[in-house]
Amino acid sequence: xxxxxxxxxxxxxxxxxxxxxxxxxxxxxxxxxxxxxxxxxxxxxxxxxxxxxxxxxxxxxxxxxxxxxxxxxxxxxxxxxxxxxxxxxxxxxxxxxxxxxxxxxxxxxxxxxxxxxxxxxxxxxxxxxxxxxxxxxxxxxxx
Amino acid sequence: xxxxxxxxxxxxxxxxxxxxxxxxxxxxxxxxxxxxxxxxxxxxxxxxxxxxxxxxxxxxxxxxxxxxxxxxxxxxxxxxxxxxxxxxxxxxxxxxxxxxxxxxxxxxxxxxxxxxxxxxxxxxxxxxxxxxxxxxxxxxxxxxxxxxxxxxxxxxxxxxxxxxxxxxxxxxxxxxxxxxxxxxxxxxxxxxxxxxxxxxxxxxxxxxxxxxxxxxxxxxxxxxxxxxxxxxxxxxxxxxxxxxxxxxxxxxxxxxxxxxxxxxxxxxxxxxxxxxxxxxxxxxxxxxxxxxxxxxxxxxxxxxxxxxxxxxxxxxxxxxxxxxxxxxxxxxxxxxxxxxxxxxxxxxxxxxxxxxxxxxxxxxxxxxxxxxxxxxxxxxxxxxxxxxxxxxxxxxxxxxxxxxxxxxxxxxxxxxxxxxxxxxxxxxxxxxxxxxxxxxxxxxxxxxxxxxxxxxxxxxxxxxxxxxxxxxxxxx
Numbered sequence: 001x002x003x004x005x006x007x008x009x010x011x012x013x014x015x016x017x018x019x020x021x022x023x024x025x026x027x028x029x030x031x032x033x034x035x036x037x038x039x040x041x042x043x044x045x046x047x048x049x050x051x052x053x054x055x056x057x058x059x060x061x062x063x064x065x066x067x068x069x070x071x072x073x074x075x076x077x078x079x080x081x082x083x084x085x086x087x088x089x090x091x092x093x094x095x096x097x098x099x100x101x102x103x104x105x106x107x108x109x110x111x112x113x114x115x116x117x118x119x120x121x122x123x124x125x126x127x128x129x130x131x132x133x134x135x136x137x138x139x140x141x142x143x
Numbered sequence: 144x145x146x147x148x149x150x151x152x153x154x155x156x157x158x159x160x161x162x163x164x165x166x167x168x169x170x171x172x173x174x175x176x177x178x179x180x181x182x183x184x185x186x187x188x189x190x191x192x193x194x195x196x197x198x199x200x201x202x203x204x205x206x207x208x209x210x211x212x213x214x215x216x217x218x219x220x221x222x223x224x225x226x227x228x229x230x231x232x233x234x235x236x237x238x239x240x241x242x243x244x245x246x247x248x249x250x251x252x253x254x255x256x257x258x259x260x261x262x263x264x265x266x267x268x269x270x271x272x273x274x275x276x277x278x279x280x281x282x283x284x285x286x287x288x289x290x291x292x293x294x295x296x297x298x299x300x301x302x303x304x305x306x307x308x309x310x311x312x313x314x315x316x317x318x319x320x321x322x323x324x325x326x327x328x329x330x331x332x333x334x335x336x337x338x339x340x341x342x343x344x345x346x347x348x349x350x351x352x353x354x355x356x357x358x359x360x361x362x363x364x365x366x367x368x369x370x371x372x373x374x375x376x377x378x379x380x381x382x383x384x385x386x387x388x389x390x391x392x393x394x395x396x397x398x399x400x401x402x403x404x405x406x407x408x409x410x411x412x413x414x415x416x417x418x419x420x421x422x423x424x425x426x427x428x429x430x431x432x433x434x435x436x437x438x439x440x441x442x443x444x445x446x447x448x449x450x451x452x453x454x455x456x457x458x459x460x461x462x463x464x465x466x467x468x469x470x471x472x473x474x475x476x477x478x479x480x481x482x483x484x485x486x487x488x489x490x491x492x493x494x495x496x497x498x499x500x501x502x503x504x505x506x507x508x509x510x511x512x513x514x515x516x517x518x519x520x521x522x523x524x525x526x527x528x529x530x531x532x533x534x535x536x537x538x539x540x541x542x543x544x545x546x547x548x549x550x551x552x553x554x555x556x557x558x559x560x561x562x563x564x565x566x567x568x569x570x571x572x573x574x575x576x577x578x579x580x581x582x583x584x585x586x587x588x589x590x591x592x593x594x595x596x597x598x599x600x601x602x603x604x605x606x607x608x609x610x611x612x613x614x615x616x617x618x619x
Contacts, residue, residue: 013549015182015210041550042274043579061397064409072389079333079382082275106275113274114579115550116343116619118237118385122396122410123212140212142237142385143344143550 009037014140021138030135032088043111048086050102059096063127067137071120082106115143144181155602165193171204172602184210191407192220197228203536205491206598207545213410216490219539224416231413234487235470237388240435241379242466243514246459250372252352258453263615265449267574271340272619278339287331291323294433298440310503311461321433322426333382339441343619346378351611358608361527364509376442377516380435387431391424463512467492467542486537494528494540494605513605516543519616520566520586524596526605540605544592553588575618
């Protein structure tokens, strides 16, 4: 999970909810890893088969608001399509995000989903690039 | 929590004097141990709340306060619309009108013991719970708007329950001022399959035994005695409320500067009560309150059907239904003057004291029932609003135990199966679609609810009436 390669994700502690964090060489990779971290808060991502496609589009005034929008569009897709996702292809241009997520319908016995994500919050919300050029995208999700 | 900046007022109350941009003091109700266990983020967040425009008297933290987003969970704050007061989507929370409803059965543990397992299986089968579960009721556009306008009153008119239920629900089961047209299509679509569902996380349905009565007179009014079996339902406004919270948090972040509001933190996003965004949010948020009230009413109907099968002769009456994530317009006396204030309670329960004009006749002398949920293996409590709490906390009390351990750590510490088995040894049956969910909600991941309730009692917020012990628990 938390291995040192070019992109990865992790959870960080929050008292009532869960902090999610994605790293990548590009902002797109960091966003896609943050999405994986969010799904991992719900279930074991490796058990979600990337079979059905969901297109997502959103735009926001800055990268941080864009991260929250991206995650919330996924939360919406999970809720109305009763699906979980495991693969993400993200493109960002001029604060516009176009992405494709792949997943499958929720199978309660196989996926064992622990929590329902109510929404991504602005708590601990950060999107930045470090001096080595690595991107990090994080926030707390309300579960 | 670092208590250096706290001034101890009494054994159960602490004050942070205003400094910097704080407009009012912050007051925390807790004993020294609870203060010790509280995250530093609670003081940071309650101080930030005290900086918001139009705040009145003080920003309050209840004994179960913990780190939330923007407002702490267990936060209470009143805002004056005539003095630039604001409404905050984060100050209400994503799960708008999440709350607890308690039903009386008139049964004892002896009555249910022979059918306990079958009862648990039937409740688990008939009450949709968990991620991805769908309800049996699918509303069309017109019905959705009627539900958002009518709340539990709509549910009763639609055949889910009886008119007598309504006087035992806050607002008589219908929050006025709801504007269904201010609720987005996205929010309505998210609710399409979720009416009458319990949700997941810390939401549950529990069958409990009254194991101790502290206040005989009040317990008589509440119609509970030691040995009684009661049912608690803990859930909220489901996807509709979550979506409204999400959308308005963003709108309030973007529009704050237009209203001249400098946010100490983006998560405190808010809008003046009298602004277009503020008014729109209030209309949508009140519709979400009605959604939660209708949801708990439908679940009550499903629970009644299950109990009718096992005990055809009984009827489950409501004790009361409280919401703990709301913003409500209420009359309060401030500096000797009556004011109309918008009270945010985030993870805090309204607790009207004896004699309050908004209480139903039956509770006029006792005060409002305050229903406090524990975790699945620990006790829950029934309290009553205490005389004088309007001055202490704008008539508010705590709402639950509050977590002491993150979900991630709990999942690493326990296995779901192990938690279920340990509880079974103590006679508590757990039914849940997810073993990871059970591990994350393990009793050991929560604070001691007893300490929280005692602090609320001794601080004068609400009086202890009875203690409940779980018998079986349906966990989403």
